[in-house]
Amino acid sequence: MQTTREATIGLLSEATRSPKAKPSLNFSLQQVCELLRLPYDEQPGDDHFVFKHIPYARDQRVFRSGAPFEVLYIVHSGFLKLVSLDAAGVEQVYCFPMKGDILGTEGIHTREHTLEATSLSDCGLIALPFDLLMSAAKGHPELEQSLYGILSEQAKRDQSTIHMLKTLNAEARVARFLVMLSERFAGMGYSSSLFTLRMTREEIGSYLGLTLHTVSRTLSGFSEMGLVCTEQKEVAIKDMGALKALFQPKESTAQRICA
Amino acid sequence: MQTTREATIGLLSEATRSPKAKPSLNFSLQQVCELLRLPYDEQPGDDHFVFKHIPYARDQRVFRSGAPFEVLYIVHSGFLKLVSLDAAGVEQVYCFPMKGDILGTEGIHTREHTLEATSLSDCGLIALPFDLLMSAAKGHPELEQSLYGILSEQAKRDQSTIHMLKTLNAEARVARFLVMLSERFAGMGYSSSLFTLRMTREEIGSYLGLTLHTVSRTLSGFSEMGLVCTEQKEVAIKDMGALKALFQPKESTAQRICA
DNA sequence: CGAGAGGTTGAATAAAGTCAACAAACGTGG
DNA sequence: CCACGTTTGTTGACTTTATTCAACCTCTCG
Numbered sequence: 001m002q003t004t005r006e007a008t009i010g011l012l013s014e015a016t017r018s019p020k021a022k023p024s025l026n027f028s029l030q031q032v033c034e035l036l037r038l039p040y041d042e043q044p045g046d047d048h049f050v051f052k053h054i055p056y057a058r059d060q061r062v063f064r065s066g067a068p069f070e071v072l073y074i075v076h077s078g079f080l081k082l083v084s085l086d087a088a089g090v091e092q093v094y095c096f097p098m099k100g101d102i103l104g105t106e107g108i109h110t111r112e113h114t115l116e117a118t119s120l121s122d123c124g125l126i127a128l129p130f131d132l133l134m135s136a137a138k139g140h141p142e143l144e145q146s147l148y149g150i151l152s153e154q155a156k157r158d159q160s161t162i163h164m165l166k167t168l169n170a171e172a173r174v175a176r177f178l179v180m181l182s183e184r185f186a187g188m189g190y191s192s193s194l195f196t197l198r199m200t201r202e203e204i205g206s207y208l209g210l211t212l213h214t215v216s217r218t219l220s221g222f223s224e225m226g227l228v229c230t231e232q233k234e235v236a237i238k239d240m241g242a243l244k245a246l247f248q249p250k251e252s253t254a255q256r257i258c259a
Numbered sequence: 260m261q262t263t264r265e266a267t268i269g270l271l272s273e274a275t276r277s278p279k280a281k282p283s284l285n286f287s288l289q290q291v292c293e294l295l296r297l298p299y300d301e302q303p304g305d306d307h308f309v310f311k312h313i314p315y316a317r318d319q320r321v322f323r324s325g326a327p328f329e330v331l332y333i334v335h336s337g338f339l340k341l342v343s344l345d346a347a348g349v350e351q352v353y354c355f356p357m358k359g360d361i362l363g364t365e366g367i368h369t370r371e372h373t374l375e376a377t378s379l380s381d382c383g384l385i386a387l388p389f390d391l392l393m394s395a396a397k398g399h400p401e402l403e404q405s406l407y408g409i410l411s412e413q414a415k416r417d418q419s420t421i422h423m424l425k426t427l428n429a430e431a432r433v434a435r436f437l438v439m440l441s442e443r444f445a446g447m448g449y450s451s452s453l454f455t456l457r458m459t460r461e462e463i464g465s466y467l468g469l470t471l472h473t474v475s476r477t478l479s480g481f482s483e484m485g486l487v488c489t490e491q492k493e494v495a496i497k498d499m500g501a502l503k504a505l506f507q508p509k510e511s512t513a514q515r516i517c518a
Numbered sequence: 519c520g521a522g523a524g525g526t527t528g529a530a531t532a533a534a535g536t537c538a539a540c541a542a543a544c545g546t547g548g
Numbered sequence: 549c550c551a552c553g554t555t556t557g558t559t560g561a562c563t564t565t566a567t568t569c570a571a572c573c574t575c576t577c578g
């Protein structure tokens with residue numbers, strides 16, 4: 001039971017992680033669109049839309065379940081976890097947001113957050129006051145479409161998660177997790193075959209609907225099979241193809257060859 | 260082939276509070292908002308927004324995976340299933356839309372449907388051309404908010420599904436399914452304790468991430484325990500409280516300690 | 519009336535969870 | 549800087565749970 005000293009420490013932590021990259025404090029609408037990979041069509045008056053960059057240290061809460069919803073956040077740097085809390089206070093990891101992801105959309109409907117976001121590393125978030133965003137969308141039809149698109153896209157990701165939980169066994173889930181992480185890192189310009197997990201085995205398990213034991217065993221299994229090398233939180237992917245084959249639709253031919 | 264006579268049976272059209280005895284072919288913006296349980300603020304010119312009612316017979320496809328996305332549908336009457344198809348063409352039931360539910364939102368982002376909707380009974384749908392809906396939203400700030408809200412709400416339902424798949428065992432899943440169905444029926448003015456399943460055991464299993472065998476066994480178990488009576492697709496709920504207790508967070512002292 | 523889809527049930531099997539022990543890394547305070 | 553407690557991770561033995569395979573039943577519907 002961790003009683004947190006509140007999220008007000010944010011500004012102090014800036015020096016902790018980013019010595020050189022001095023984060024600018026404000027982001028333009030264009031920069032926001034870039035981060036979200038949205039088309040941007042400049043309009044007069046856009047310079048009124050200025051969004052604040054907020055740094056967070058590791059293990060800080062960005063928003064908690066039950067908090068009033070006012071702003072969305074875009075991840076500019078760092079890694080987080082989005083969790084739900086059940087009645088007993090047990091965390092359930094919903095996703096691991098990273099650069100370019102948007103946070104807080106679950107609060108739009110009820111105007112209250114139903115999930116809790118926590119930083120797994122130092123990170124920089126950009127705050128998008130929802131009302132301000134709506135105003136910006138007014139002058140940008142393509143942005144408006146995109147906002148619906150973002151929600152629709154999230155829904156598809158949820159769908160994919162549901163599909164995983166219904167159809168994949170532990171091995172396939174962990175393989176999928178590694179491959180998707182790898183692709184995420186590649187998209188950010190990092191190595192796709194060598195990276196650091198920011199979350200614990202338990203958090204991975206919670207995300208995948210498995211126990212930490214099963215995650216650990218499965219990773220050990222992959223090591224023995226020569227698919228990956230793991231050392232603590234460091235992961236080296238040795239055979240991406242084999243990993244993908246573990247969760248992607250099985251070709252009937254591939255099955256024979258393996259046997 | 261979509262010719263249907265009497266798409267709606269007596270009870271259903273009665274529940275719509277429509278002044279006309281037969282289903283009207285057109286729906287106003289106000290009627291649409293009512294169905295969606297959205298606030299409606301009349302504006303001059305709203306009578307330009309007219310939405311068509313489309314009847315479907317049982318076992319018809321409303322849209323198929325891969326079809327271009329143009330319209331959303333609201334369920335006015337009847338029952339459907341929304342499924343995804345994997346590479347092998349195997350169905351995966353995503354949800355069972357019924358009155359007041361909105362269909363097709365997964366297509367917004369890519370402008371292409373990724374799911375397939377099929378009627379499980381005769382039904383009446385109202386077609387909402389997406390562009391027209393956007394126009395209507397322009398003049399109705401509260402409607403615009405609501406549209407985001409609808410997507411946000413769907414996301415929450417997905418979240419809930421994910422939570423179920425990660426944490427509940429077969430018994431709890433089936434119990435949850437029955438209770439949620441029951442509440443849905445109650446909301447439509449039907450009996451909450453006596454109703455007809457429109458889907459097969461296999462479809463229930465697909466929805467819950469279980470095999471049809473497990474669903475069947477679990478229902479038999481409930482019968483033995485005196486929680487329900489089932490006879491084919493007819494279900495009578497005998498002990499709602501016990502059913503709820505099977506999946507709802509068990510309250511314990513832990514809750515108070517946290518506060 | 520017969521074929522076929524849908525449903526139930528039993529026995530064997532496979533998969534992941536639980537319980538438990540231990541080891542390795544971390545970080546905090548002396 | 550080291551000692552020590554805490555957190556995190558690994559692994560083994562056992563148990564529980566749901567799946568698979570199979571048989572059989574019962575409704576429909578043509």
